[in-house]
Amino acid sequence: MNGDNRAVVAEALVHTYGPDESSGVTALSGVDLEIKRGEFVCIIGPNGSGKSTLARHLNALLLPTSGRVLVFGMDTRDERNLWEIRRTAGMVFQNPDNQMVATVVEEDVAFGPENLGIKPEEIRQRVSDALKAVGMEDFSRASPHFLSGGQKQRVAIAGVLAMMPSVIVLDEPTAMLDPKGRKEVMETLARLNKEKGITVVHITHHMDEAVHADRVIVMYEGKVVLSGPPTEVFSKTEDLAKWGLDVPFVARLGDMLRKSGFEVSRSALTVEEMVDELCRLSSST
Amino acid sequence: MPIELQHVTYDYMPGTPSQVRALDDVCMTIQDGEFLGLIGPTGSGKSTLIQHLNGLLVPTSGRVLVDGLDTRAKGADLRRLRQKVGLVFQYPEDQVFEETVYEDIAFGPKNLGVPAEEIEERVREAMALVGLPDSLMKRSPFELSGGQLRRVALAGVLAMRPEVLVLDEPTAGLDPLGKREILGHIRRLHERGLTVVMVSHNMEEVARLADRLVVLDHGRIVLSGTPREVFAQGELLESIGLDIPDVTKMMRELRKRGWPVRTDVLTLEEAYEEISRYLAGTKAGGVR
Numbered sequence: 001m002n003g004d005n006r007a008v009v010a011e012a013l014v015h016t017y018g019p020d021e022s023s024g025v026t027a028l029s030g031v032d033l034e035i036k037r038g039e040f041v042c043i044i045g046p047n048g049s050g051k052s053t054l055a056r057h058l059n060a061l062l063l064p065t066s067g068r069v070l071v072f073g074m075d076t077r078d079e080r081n082l083w084e085i086r087r088t089a090g091m092v093f094q095n096p097d098n099q100m101v102a103t104v105v106e107e108d109v110a111f112g113p114e115n116l117g118i119k120p121e122e123i124r125q126r127v128s129d130a131l132k133a134v135g136m137e138d139f140s141r142a143s144p145h146f147l148s149g150g151q152k153q154r155v156a157i158a159g160v161l162a163m164m165p166s167v168i169v170l171d172e173p174t175a176m177l178d179p180k181g182r183k184e185v186m187e188t189l190a191r192l193n194k195e196k197g198i199t200v201v202h203i204t205h206h207m208d209e210a211v212h213a214d215r216v217i218v219m220y221e222g223k224v225v226l227s228g229p230p231t232e233v234f235s236k237t238e239d240l241a242k243w244g245l246d247v248p249f250v251a252r253l254g255d256m257l258r259k260s261g262f263e264v265s266r267s268a269l270t271v272e273e274m275v276d277e278l279c280r281l282s283s284s285t
Numbered sequence: 286m287p288i289e290l291q292h293v294t295y296d297y298m299p300g301t302p303s304q305v306r307a308l309d310d311v312c313m314t315i316q317d318g319e320f321l322g323l324i325g326p327t328g329s330g331k332s333t334l335i336q337h338l339n340g341l342l343v344p345t346s347g348r349v350l351v352d353g354l355d356t357r358a359k360g361a362d363l364r365r366l367r368q369k370v371g372l373v374f375q376y377p378e379d380q381v382f383e384e385t386v387y388e389d390i391a392f393g394p395k396n397l398g399v400p401a402e403e404i405e406e407r408v409r410e411a412m413a414l415v416g417l418p419d420s421l422m423k424r425s426p427f428e429l430s431g432g433q434l435r436r437v438a439l440a441g442v443l444a445m446r447p448e449v450l451v452l453d454e455p456t457a458g459l460d461p462l463g464k465r466e467i468l469g470h471i472r473r474l475h476e477r478g479l480t481v482v483m484v485s486h487n488m489e490e491v492a493r494l495a496d497r498l499v500v501l502d503h504g505r506i507v508l509s510g511t512p513r514e515v516f517a518q519g520e521l522l523e524s525i526g527l528d529i530p531d532v533t534k535m536m537r538e539l540r541k542r543g544w545p546v547r548t549d550v551l552t553l554e555e556a557y558e559e560i561s562r563y564l565a566g567t568k569a570g571g572v573r
């Protein structure tokens with residue numbers, strides 16, 4: 001190891017879709033970003049701000065128009081790194097249909113590890129662990145194309161878990177999940193991050209999901225416009241509103257109460273924290 | 286145009302070893318002008334159910350009557366039915382297919398026989414309703430972001446001005462502002478008489494918008510009633526993988542800690558009122 005503790009680096013990253021910069025769509029216009037190994041970051045930003053485009057750069061599905069991206073020190077522009085980058089950075093897409101490759105769920109989940117040349121016994125173990133982690137163990141023999149929306153999304157997540165990548169990039173993984181599924185996926189990610197030190201990059205439109213992240217990164221019109229711990233980012237209610245974003249409802253309640261003269265702390269972002277804070281307030285002198 | 290489901294059962298791949306019973310003896314009526322929320326865990330049959338409302342799927346057994354018309358009847362005019370009952374799919378990719386955003390949104394109205402000069406007006410209006418900038422009009426729908434694509438799918442159905450609007454997870458992938466604005470427009474259309482059926486995993490959203498909720502589990506209706514009635518059944522909901530809104534949870538927790546507050550609160554505004562009313566009477570209120 002060269003002492004580099006950065007999982008992902010983007011330097012002056014520009015991405016233009018289309019033939020050339022004049023007639024194309026510039027989706028990223030100079031992104032500078034560092035994500036540390038073992039960090040759990042959430043990326044938020046309005047529709048079209050460049051989140052998915054950025055995500056596709058993190059496992060070399062897209063290559064920079066200019067600037068560069070390093071994944072565990074590997075430059076995505078160097079073709080010789082491609083294999084190792086795909087193995088290092090696992091990706092869950094916004095629409096799980098784009099991810100399904102096999103006709104049976106367990107084969108679909110096994111596809112990634114098989115490509116990595118993992119031994120069959122270990123693959124079986126990984127597939128069964130991954131399906132359990134997303135609550136789909138009963139569907140291992142089902143056809144992925146005949147699953148409901150949320151079931152497909154769970155299988156797509158299992159497929160990436162089975163590859164055991166060093167960094168997992170998830171593009172709105174909970175968009176189609178029911179409340180229990182959402183909670184389970186969030187818990188699974190937190191566990192993988194804590195216990196295995198896997199770096200997690202989670203793109204979401206649910207502000208409530210971002211409150212547990214180490215850091216929240218805000219994108220707007222192809223740029224990173226804000227980055228910091230959740231309490232800091234979600235104290236900027238007005239900036240966020242200007243970008244078409246929002247704060248978790250607990251933070252909004254805090255704002256309303258503060259406007260009425262109650263001294264509620266800004267650090268309360270979850271229901272539990274708010275309940276504690278309100279009880280403290282009502283009994284303090 | 287009421288829609289009535291009578292003992293509707295639906296099997297995927299009937300008669301094969303992989304047969305799946307997705308709906309099991311579902312009976313319900315969707316009244317004219319109501320806003321119905323349909324909730325249920327993953328795989329409970331929500332998408333299957335709503336595809337019955339415009340005849341895209343017909344029951345394996347039982348009947349669906351749309352304005353008295355049996356969707357299974359020979360010679361039933363399903364095309365006309367689909368114009369009256371507009372359905373926005375769970376995944377916009379299943380719905381969007383034209384070469385440009387404009388063409389895609391114009392497709393429905395064109396098929397309805399809307400005069401050419403009115404089509405552009407409808408497309409522009411629908412794009413504005415869903416917050417799509419004019420600059421995207423000539424873009425291929427497949428060169429859009431996820432949220433932009435969902436807006437195109439919504440606009441395409443709105444441009445048909447259906448009498449019943451059926452939405453499958455309409456806000457998935459929308460940014461917070463888009464969510465608020467689009468739901469606001471839908472609510473206004475509803476106030477002007479549009480019947481809305483909305484499938485959602487977002488408990489806050491349905492709690493705020495729907496007149497009535499129907500809860501599905503394993504293809505069966507397990508609960509129905511006003512949002513307040515349904516969300517009073519927290520344990521039942523949790524046992525099937527659903528939940529109560531977070532604000533409601535917060536109020537229950539405060540009540541457990543001895544606060545004399547209502548626990549049937551469903552919106553942030555209600556919660557704020559309850560909490561500030563109580564706080565004003567405590568020491569916290571004294572320091573103001």
Ligand SMILES: Nc1ncnc2c1ncn2[C@@H]1O[C@H](COP(=O)(O)OP(=O)(O)OP(=O)(O)O)[C@@H](O)[C@H]1O
Nearest residue numbers: 017027047048049050051052053428429430431432
């Ligand atoms: N294949 C493509 N060709 C041309 N333009 C594209 C393509 N894909 C995306 N874009 C454009 O690039 C910009 C960024 O898109 P991107 O998908 O990265 O946004 P996003 O932040 O993920 O949005 P969302 O929240 O809606 O998923 C948008 O303006 C979009 O229209």
Ligand SMILES: Nc1ncnc2c1ncn2[C@@H]1O[C@H](COP(=O)(O)OP(=O)(O)OP(=O)(O)O)[C@@H](O)[C@H]1O
Nearest residue numbers: 146147148149150297307327328329330331332333
């Ligand atoms: N095309 C299909 N072929 C076979 N089975 C299917 C098909 N589509 C859905 N199913 C099955 O039917 C049941 C109901 O699926 P449906 O899509 O209606 O659920 P849902 O409530 O919409 O779920 P979600 O919230 O995940 O979208 C599920 O068990 C699913 O696996």
Ligand SMILES: [Mg+2]
Nearest residue numbers: 051052430431
């Ligand atoms: Mg995206």
Ligand SMILES: [Mg+2]
Nearest residue numbers: 148149332375
């Ligand atoms: Mg569905």
